[in-house]
Amino acid sequence: MTTNFEQFKEKLLMYGADVRKWPKDIRLSGLKTLDRFPELQKLVADEERFEGVLKTRKYEEPSRDLADRIVAAALPKKKKAQRKLGMFFSEVLREFSLSRRAFAAVSVSLIFSLIIGFTIGFSNPSGNASAEQYQTSLEDFLNYEGDVL
Amino acid sequence: MNLDEKLLHLDDESLICQIQKGSHEAFGTLVDRHSNRFYRIAYRLVFSKDDAEDIVQEAFLKLWDRPNLWDPGKRAKFTTWFYRVVINLCLDLRKKKKLINLPEDIEFPDENPGPDVLFDVHQKQAVLERFIHELPERQQLAVNLCFYEGLSNNEAAQIIGVKVKALQSLVMRAKTTLKHNVKQYLGGGSR
Numbered sequence: 160m161t162t163n164f165e166q167f168k169e170k171l172l173m174y175g176a177d178v179r180k181w182p183k184d185i186r187l188s189g190l191k192t193l194d195r196f197p198e199l200q201k202l203v204a205d206e207e208r209f210e211g212v213l214k215t216r217k218y219e220e221p222s223r224d225l226a227d228r229i230v231a232a233a234l235p236k237k238k239k240a241q242r243k244l245g246m247f248f249s250e251v252l253r254e255f256s257l258s259r260r261a262f263a264a265v266s267v268s269l270i271f272s273l274i275i276g277f278t279i280g281f282s283n284p285s286g287n288a289s290a291e292q293y294q295t296s297l298e299d300f301l302n303y304e305g306d307v308l
Numbered sequence: 309m310n311l312d313e314k315l316l317h318l319d320d321e322s323l324i325c326q327i328q329k330g331s332h333e334a335f336g337t338l339v340d341r342h343s344n345r346f347y348r349i350a351y352r353l354v355f356s357k358d359d360a361e362d363i364v365q366e367a368f369l370k371l372w373d374r375p376n377l378w379d380p381g382k383r384a385k386f387t388t389w390f391y392r393v394v395i396n397l398c399l400d401l402r403k404k405k406k407l408i409n410l411p412e413d414i415e416f417p418d419e420n421p422g423p424d425v426l427f428d429v430h431q432k433q434a435v436l437e438r439f440i441h442e443l444p445e446r447q448q449l450a451v452n453l454c455f456y457e458g459l460s461n462n463e464a465a466q467i468i469g470v471k472v473k474a475l476q477s478l479v480m481r482a483k484t485t486l487k488h489n490v491k492q493y494l495g496g497g498s499r
Binding site (some may be wrong): 229 | 335339365487
């Protein structure tokens with residue numbers, strides 16, 4: 160496939176001044192056309208100058224921590240989305256976690272408290288009283304003939 | 309080989325699959341790999357570092373929140389699809405702001421710029437930026453994607469949503485207009 164003068168001008172606009180970087184399928188024909196028409200050299204040089212101007216366009220580099228900021232911003236979002244009841248309790252437990260010694264001390268003191276509590280509870284004499292003793296008979300109450308003020 | 313190293317060897321599409329399973333590490337790898345590239349196109353379209361960074365962050369967070377938006381079944385490359393996401397956010401911002409405000413030092417000279425102005429780098433940049441912003445929207449996209457980003461015509465056409473022939477026409481018209489305006493300006497002509 161050969162490229163004529165006009166086609167070359169179009170391709171020059173489309174693919175740029177560096178003919179060696181044109182797509183493979185038209186590169187060779189482009190280079191041949193350039194050899195065939197010396198006047199195209201001027202067009203190529205003109206295009207190079209124009210591209211040089213385009214490349215002077217202002218550009219500001221992004222902040223160095225842009226990627227880190229994005230990744231950090233994503234993290235709390237996901238945590239919030241995945242929060243479940245189980246996770247909530249495990250987070251609370253983690254918040255109040257104790258060292259092994261402190262945990263043992265708390266456990267022993269709780270066991271002692273329980274033993275003392277049960278001992279006091281079972282030694283209370285009122286605990287033996289039958290529930291029937293506390294029942295109030297409506298009839299007895301109505302027929303009460305004691306002192307009346 | 310630890311997890312991070314393994315992720316570095318994965319392609320974008322595999323990373324998205326990992327993100328769809330909730331992998332924050334995969335998300336980090338993808339952001340590291342592409343944040344600068346998408347910042348570049350955003351900056352070219354909104355002409356503000358802060359806005360461009362915000363847009364890139366917003367786009368990635370959308371991906372993190374709803375990774376299933378990218379559908380591997382459609383066989384679109386991740387970058388092609390994500391360029392569209394970023395570009396749409398940029399165009400939305402431009403519509404909101406009506407017109408992207410060029411910085412104060414970027415003012416187009418009124419008439420017949422003198423030699424001092426011609427040799428001022430900032431002024432040249434300003435003029436060039438103004439010329440590009442004056443192009444129709446799709447021509448701007450075509451120039452930014454093909455010339456500044458160096459994408460293939462095929463990929464740029466997919467991103468803009470046109471056929472390759474149409475994309476080529478957009479590039480040619482944009483460059484012809486720009487060339488005409490630049491020549492006129494550098495030749496000392498007034499607009």
